[in-house]
Amino acid sequence: MTPDSAAAPVLSFADASLGFGSRILWRGLDLNIRPGEFLAVLGPNGSGKTSLLKTILGQQKLDSGSVTLAGAAVRHGDRRIGYIPQQKLIPAGVPLRGRDLVALGVNGHRFGVPLASRAVRRRVDELLADVGATAYGDQPVGELSGGEQQRLRVGQALAGDPVLLLCDEPLLSLDLQHQRGVSELIDRRRREHNTAVVFVTHDVNPVLGMVDRILYLAAGQFREGTPAEVLRSDVLSELYGTPVEVLRSGERVFVAGVPDGHAEGHHHADPHRGEGAS
């Protein structure tokens, strides 16, 4: 399913600004995300990608402007938003099974609801199957691989049947095979349910084929458009205020030349990790 450009937006920023102290992260942000649309949010460390997600989650107030979900002001704890937070591996020894992690999403914040209720169990089984995690649903999460844990987190985020899925670096520290598996899972959700996706990543390459639009944050400014419009040497040089080069190798894109001492953070394209457009 391709995003329907005539459909009412799921998510809208209007003249939105955010900063901390004297530091501006972005201002004058106007953005409409339609059902089924895949937006990748790129930018160096500290450019405000996570803060952007927090404004959508109602956890961070804008300095000015508005952010609305289906036309109404966003509110904290809205079940129509699924969230995969930036997270490290769950260590061994954490007394949770895979299915318990998913059940937390089903129960939302209603602590005390018996996890063992039949309806919850059925829903958890469904979600485990959806994300291909049935085989290890009963294992302790700390014993699972990063990719397996991430599948469970996707299952947890999908529990509320979201119209909008926010993903904060969901491929971090996954190997290529698991990067593909997890990104395909997220892509399938948006195709089958028309769920809009906002996907924060330092490397756009694993999802380049899925991305409809890019929001690139840097130097207190942003650029927004299709990958072909944004991932260009002239556009990003203007954004960073210094010459940077967008290089292409086959299907992959790399941004080179972002100075380490850049005022808004440093370059992500760590040559040791072979990653791309950041």
Ligand SMILES: Nc1ncnc2c1ncn2[C@@H]1O[C@H](COP(=O)(O)OP(=O)(O)OP(=O)(O)O)[C@@H](O)[C@H]1O
């Ligand atoms: N509540 C806060 N109070 C003050 N400063 C904050 C607050 N939240 C975030 N910041 C600052 O705002 C900037 C943007 O942070 P944010 O986490 O949104 O960046 P990011 O683009 O997600 O970075 P990364 O790629 O490193 O995860 C950082 O410099 C951070 O220190």
